[in-house]
Amino acid sequence: MxxxxxxxxxxxxxxxxxxxxxxxxxxxxxxxxxxxxxxxxxxxxxxxxxxxxxxxxxxxxxxxxxxxxxxxxxxxxxxxFDHNEVVTRFRPEWEDREIMTRDLRAFPKPAKAFQEAFVQAVRRWASGQHDGDYSETWPGFKARVLQAxxxxxxxxxxxxxxxxxxxxxxxxxxxxxxxxxxxxxxxxxxxxxxxxxxxxxxxxxxxxxxxxxxxxxxxxxxxxxxxxx
CATH class of the missing domain: 3.40.50.1240 (Phosphoglycerate mutase-like)
Structure with a gap:
């Protein structure tokens, strides 16, 4: 094999x-x-x-x-997948990078805070309840990866x-x-x-x-x- x-x-x-x-x-x-x-x-x-x-x-x-x-x-x-789109659909205010940086700096570990937000954002994307918000849906993403x-x-x-x-x-x-x-x-x-x-x-x-x-x-x-x- x-x-x-x-x-x-x-x-x-x-x-x-x-x-x-x-x-x-x-x-x-x-x-x-x-x-x-x-x-x-x-x-x-x-x-x-x-x-x-x-x-x-x-x-x-x-x-x-x-x-x-x-x-x-x-x-x-x-x-x-477009992680920027996934994150900003979850936190629209983070389209402004200065606001995102300010928000994350309020945490003792900004990278960890971002990761926690990222996990929630991905779950929202994959839930199927907000497909109209995204240029690529979770099923669409899976299909093109498997085809490749x-x-x-x-x-x-x-x-x-x-x-x-x-x-x-x-x-x-x-x-x-x-x-x-x-x-x-x-x-x-x-x-x-x-x-x-x-x-x-x-x-x-x-x-x-x-x-x-x-x-x-x-x-x-x-x-x-x-x-x-």
Missing amino acids: ATVYLVRHGQASFGKANYDQLSPTGWEQGRVLGRWLANRLTPGAVFGGNLERHRETVEAITTGFGSQLPDMQVTTGFNE FEEMVEYADGSDVLVATSGGPISVICQELLGLDDARALGLNEVIANTSVTRVLYSGPRRSLSVFNNYSHLEAEDPALVTYR
């Missing part, structure tokens, strides 16, 4: 003007993963979404890998594949493979670490989850590199 390595992108730049780029920690996470993969994987193809953090994660992995990987094939189906996954497997044609993506798509793929309800799928999304590896085995029509959210490569090198946002 061949293996799909689903990699969540490295830590993005939370709180910066451009969130969609890796932080210095995110670049190091990618390089560490590349070194870990070097003796474990010879991918026949590399895929990713069209987000900057996906592309930069592949660049960082390549640096650590030590040899050239196949060019990343861009597939927008592996993009994350199947098209990628068909293209790979029995070879191992590396995919740089985000927590949402990884959760959806695991949900499909394990037959989970939406609540459990959203719970998975909350615990996926940056540059963690989720492995899916495939052969013909068979798909099996082999490993979920492995970040032992980070723990072995420096536990401080383990991040979730």
Whole structure:
């Protein structure tokens, strides 16, 4: 059986003007993963979404890998959902970033406060009770991720594949493979670490989850590199 390595992108730049780029920690996470993969994987193809953090994660992995990987094939189906839209539909006042920053600074741990709000915002989006508020519904998001996954497997044609993506798509793929309800799928999304590896085995029509959210490569090198946002 061949293996799909689903990699969540490295830590993005939370709180910066451009969130969609890796932080210095995110670049190091990618390089560490590349070194870990070097003796474990010879991918026949590399895929990713069209987000900057996906592309930069592949660049960082390549640096650590030590040899050239196949060019990343861009597939927008592996993009994350629009987290800005999801959050601002839950907290409309946060469309003004200065107001969001002010509100979060009122908490001892602003990042934790944002995460708690983010979880509630995602649950609102996925509830199906406010679909008219969003440009992409939760069912629509799941459908395009699964379509991208199947098209990628068909293209790979029995070879191992590396995919740089985000927590949402990884959760959806695991949900499909394990037959989970939406609540459990959203719970998975909350615990996926940056540059963690989720492995899916495939052969013909068979798909099996082999490993979920492995970040032992980070723990072995420096536990401080383990991040979730």
